[in-house]
Amino acid sequence: MTRFVPFAAAVLLAGTLPLQAQQATTPDTQQPTTGAAEGPSPTENATISQPPAEQTTEDDTADDAFATAAQPLMEVGTDWPYWGGDAQATRYSPLNQITPENVDQLEQVFTFHTGDLPEGTAEGKYSPEVTPLKVGDDLLMCSAMNILISVDAATGEENWRFDPGVPNDAIPYGATCRGVSVYSNPDAAEGDACATRVIQGTLDAKLVAVDVETGAPCEDFGENGTVDMWQDIGERVPGWYAVTAPPAIVRGIVVSGAQVKDGQAEDAPSGVIRGYDAVTGELAWAWDLAAPDENRNGPPEGEVYTRGTPNMWTTAVADEELGLVYLPMGNSSVDYYGSNRSDAENEYATSLVALDATTGAEAWHFQTVRHDVWDYDLGSQASLIDYQGTPAVLLPSKQGDIYILNRETGEPLTPVGELTDLPKGEVEPEYISDTQPVSEWHTLRKDPLEEKDMWGFTPIDQLWCRIQFRRANYDGFFTPPSTDKPWIQYPGYNGGSDWGSVAIDTDRGIIIANYNDVPNYNRLVPRDEVTSKPINEMETGESGGANAEGAADPQSGSPYGISVNAGWRNDLTGVPCTRPPYGGIRAIDLETGETLWDRPLGTARRNGPFGIPSFLPFDIGTPNNGGSVVTAGGLVFIAAATDNLFRAIDIETGETVWSTVLPAGGQANPITYEVDGRQYVMVSAMGHHFMETPVGDEVIAWALPEN
Amino acid sequence: MSDIAASPANPPGHETSWGVKILGWVCVLFGAVILAGGVWLILLGGSWYYGLAGLGLAATGILLNRYMMEAVWLYLVVWVGTVAWAWWEVGTNWWAEVPRLVAPTLILVLVLLCIPALRRHPSKL
Numbered sequence: 091m092t093r094f095v096p097f098a099a100a101v102l103l104a105g106t107l108p109l110q111a112q113q114a115t116t117p118d119t120q121q122p123t124t125g126a127a128e129g130p131s132p133t134e135n136a137t138i139s140q141p142p143a144e145q146t147t148e149d150d151t152a153d154d155a156f157a158t159a160a161q162p163l164m165e166v167g168t169d170w171p172y173w174g175g176d177a178q179a180t181r182y183s184p185l186n187q188i189t190p191e192n193v194d195q196l197e198q199v200f201t202f203h204t205g206d207l208p209e210g211t212a213e214g215k216y217s218p219e220v221t222p223l224k225v226g227d228d229l230l231m232c233s234a235m236n237i238l239i240s241v242d243a244a245t246g247e248e249n250w251r252f253d254p255g256v257p258n259d260a261i262p263y264g265a266t267c268r269g270v271s272v273y274s275n276p277d278a279a280e281g282d283a284c285a286t287r288v289i290q291g292t293l294d295a296k297l298v299a300v301d302v303e304t305g306a307p308c309e310d311f312g313e314n315g316t317v318d319m320w321q322d323i324g325e326r327v328p329g330w331y332a333v334t335a336p337p338a339i340v341r342g343i344v345v346s347g348a349q350v351k352d353g354q355a356e357d358a359p360s361g362v363i364r365g366y367d368a369v370t371g372e373l374a375w376a377w378d379l380a381a382p383d384e385n386r387n388g389p390p391e392g393e394v395y396t397r398g399t400p401n402m403w404t405t406a407v408a409d410e411e412l413g414l415v416y417l418p419m420g421n422s423s424v425d426y427y428g429s430n431r432s433d434a435e436n437e438y439a440t441s442l443v444a445l446d447a448t449t450g451a452e453a454w455h456f457q458t459v460r461h462d463v464w465d466y467d468l469g470s471q472a473s474l475i476d477y478q479g480t481p482a483v484l485l486p487s488k489q490g491d492i493y494i495l496n497r498e499t500g501e502p503l504t505p506v507g508e509l510t511d512l513p514k515g516e517v518e519p520e521y522i523s524d525t526q527p528v529s530e531w532h533t534l535r536k537d538p539l540e541e542k543d544m545w546g547f548t549p550i551d552q553l554w555c556r557i558q559f560r561r562a563n564y565d566g567f568f569t570p571p572s573t574d575k576p577w578i579q580y581p582g583y584n585g586g587s588d589w590g591s592v593a594i595d596t597d598r599g600i601i602i603a604n605y606n607d608v609p610n611y612n613r614l615v616p617r618d619e620v621t622s623k624p625i626n627e628m629e630t631g632e633s634g635g636a637n638a639e640g641a642a643d644p645q646s647g648s649p650y651g652i653s654v655n656a657g658w659r660n661d662l663t664g665v666p667c668t669r670p671p672y673g674g675i676r677a678i679d680l681e682t683g684e685t686l687w688d689r690p691l692g693t694a695r696r697n698g699p700f701g702i703p704s705f706l707p708f709d710i711g712t713p714n715n716g717g718s719v720v721t722a723g724g725l726v727f728i729a730a731a732t733d734n735l736f737r738a739i740d741i742e743t744g745e746t747v748w749s750t751v752l753p754a755g756g757q758a759n760p761i762t763y764e765v766d767g768r769q770y771v772m773v774s775a776m777g778h779h780f781m782e783t784p785v786g787d788e789v790i791a792w793a794l795p796e797n
Numbered sequence: 798m799s800d801i802a803a804s805p806a807n808p809p810g811h812e813t814s815w816g817v818k819i820l821g822w823v824c825v826l827f828g829a830v831i832l833a834g835g836v837w838l839i840l841l842g843g844s845w846y847y848g849l850a851g852l853g854l855a856a857t858g859i860l861l862n863r864y865m866m867e868a869v870w871l872y873l874v875v876w877v878g879t880v881a882w883a884w885w886e887v888g889t890n891w892w893a894e895v896p897r898l899v900a901p902t903l904i905l906v907l908v909l910l911c912i913p914a915l916r917r918h919p920s921k922l
Contacts, residue, residue, distance in 0.1 A: 541844060545895075549850070549896055549900055560843045669893045
């Protein structure tokens with residue numbers, strides 16, 4: 091019988107696997123749609139809008155007051171000057187001191203505590219996800235509640251901090267600040283206050299700019315260094331409208347969207363994207379997708395930006411050369427019902443939109459889901475690459491598809507296929523699209539679920555999941571929402587690829603993509619059964635922001651609320667209803683789109699029945715959130731999984747060659763940088779409420795021993 | 798009664814074997830649950846395995862309660878069938894084998910451990 095011991099051990103692992111995480115956000119609603127987008131038929135993915143006469147990407151001659159010329163880019167290597175590493179957001183570093191051969195000698199150099207831990211009503215809502223920048227001698231970061239901090243990159247000693255005083259009630263779904271951006275004013279003299287400034291968006295929807303040297307607010311930016319993004323959004327409901335991503339800065343314009351808390355109401359804050367002068371904080375333009383021309387310079391007195399429109403909660407990427415900014419848009423408010431959305435919403439939801447960052451005019455957009463009723467927001471930052479000689483933008487999606495588009499036109503450079511005859515369901519068959527685009531170049535998506543994919547740790551819970559599988563509506567990918575019975579959404583809204591995005595080794599020509607592989611088990615809840623209230627009708631402090639996204643959202647204004655079992659866990663035991671792995675990491679050939687290697691990401695060490703850690707080192711493949719860094723040294727650094735490990739993977743083989751235990755969840759993108767010839771790798775260990783990893787406040791650096 | 802009472806102790810093999818009894822009732826209980834769920838699954842158009850395995854497990858439990866050696870043979874059949882079915886469904890995907898094989902194998906071990914007691918006890922038909 092001893093040969094069954096491994097099974098017995100395995101059962102120990104099987105227990106509660108914290109499931110996923112994600113960030114979904116969305117937007118929108120309906121509202122009058124003025125100025126509908128001139129639009130391309132929904133069957134075209136890439137739509138090139140007619141550029142307004144002088145729009146174009148090379149227009150450096152615009153004569154308005156805002157800077158319009160391409161500005162010098164900062165280089166990655168010694169520094170990590172952008173959230174995505176380099177200006178192209180490839181997360182690739184040319185550093186090569188640490189290699190697969192010596193990585194096992196890595197030692198911790200310092201750990202820095204931000205001191206920002208949840209208090210009071212923020213308990214259970216922390217998901218900081220922060221990735222520092224490294225510029226010059228300093229690390230620049232924000233804490234979960236937007237405290238800006240500068241730390242010496244070699245010693246971990248604090249230089250300064252600035253606390254903008256974000257209140258707990260501003261937390262939307264989680265207290266998150268993924269990072270900050272840095273801007274150097276080309277017209278300032280060295281030594282001028284705020285010649286180089288750190289800019290962040292806050293949970294209470296402010297843009298804050300401080301001096302990189304001192305942390306003092308920039309007097310010339312907005313009011314004492316602050317711009318209020320609630321302006322022209324409408325009634326101020328704390329927690330409904332929050333910035334969690336670092337802004338993109340293009341040609342001196344700070345571009346930001348915001349997270350609009352999901353599932354509340356169709357009459358939700360607008361998903362408007364705005365550009366602000368990086369020096370003065372003055373509004374340069376607004377892109378209100380339902381009224382792009384009318385509201386270009388803000389809505390008329392007494393009005394607000396079009397409510398309920400698709401928002402951008404994740405990170406945009408700036409293209410300084412073309413003067414464009416690429417916006418991964420989310421879905422309308424609300425997510426799971428669409429019949430009353432406007433044409434403009436249908437045109438832009440879940441699309442990558444390229445705007446002229448100097449004028450706010452659209453250059454093109456590319457839609458990844460038609461009539462999205464699955465919360466398939468684009469969550470990943472796009473990356474700028476050269477694809478076989480063409481300037482391109484690489485876009486991963488939550489469905490796992492990877493698209494490569496011409497940066498100037500939005501035309502796909504890799505094959506885009508078309509699913510046809512998709513089921514339309516019974517709830518809104520007129521609205522559901524029976525065709526959808528898919529990437530025929532590469533997808534992270536796995537085969538549709540079958541009954542035998544159901545899981546548990548005994549035959550009884552497996553049987554219960556099989557019964558649930560048979561009781562649900564499921565016709566594979568893009569099964570439409572239903573209310574008579576639950577429906578299975580696979581992949582779930584957690585991805586595929588989410589906000590951590592992918593890393594691209596542009597020298598070796600390898601894309602590294604970590605991904606989730608978990609379904610959701612959902613049901614539209616008829617209005618008369620809905621008990622939850624939208625956030626704007628709650629008493630102060632009543633908000634239950636720690637719920638899994640969509641767990642019981644009212645979707646006020648639509649005929650249905652939405653119940654989401656994120657990760658589809660057994661309602662009796664909490665164990666996932668589908669077999670592992672729940673997440674993986676994959677290397678993809680950038681030339682061909684072929685998989686080079688693919689493996690589960692995350693061990694079972696923290697998982698076990700009844701939440702008891704098993705400490706077993708086997709790769710089970712856990713849900714993961716947060717991306718990777720790839721280095722010229724041939725390593726992939728990634729935490730992300732729910733096992734609280736930070737690890738190095740050999741990019742050639744996919745094997746883990748080093749790992750260390752973090753004091754809290756590592757749901758953040760790592761970085762690497764150099765000080766005095768020594769290469770450091772760094773990740774924050776701050777945990778994630780939705781990923782069910784322990785919360786912390788540490789940023790940790792490792793390096794090889796000094797001789 | 799007086800004859801029996803005259804013995805210094807119960808004759809060997811006639812005292813209750815609590816281990817066998819408990820295992821018997823556990824098998825009946827879980828077998829009934831799996832049988833019920835399995836029938837539901839069959840009605841939903843799903844796998845027949847659970848209905849059959851639940852029936853076999855419940856029957857094993859009844860036989861154990863009667864101290865019948867046939868319990869062991871019947872459960873061996875259930876277990877071999879389970880292994881064959883599991884292999885057919887998911888092969889060497891060991892994580893997927895966990896719910897299919899671990900608990901049935903633990904039960905097999907417990908059933909095998911009953912053999913000495915079953916040998917001692919005359920069957921109660």
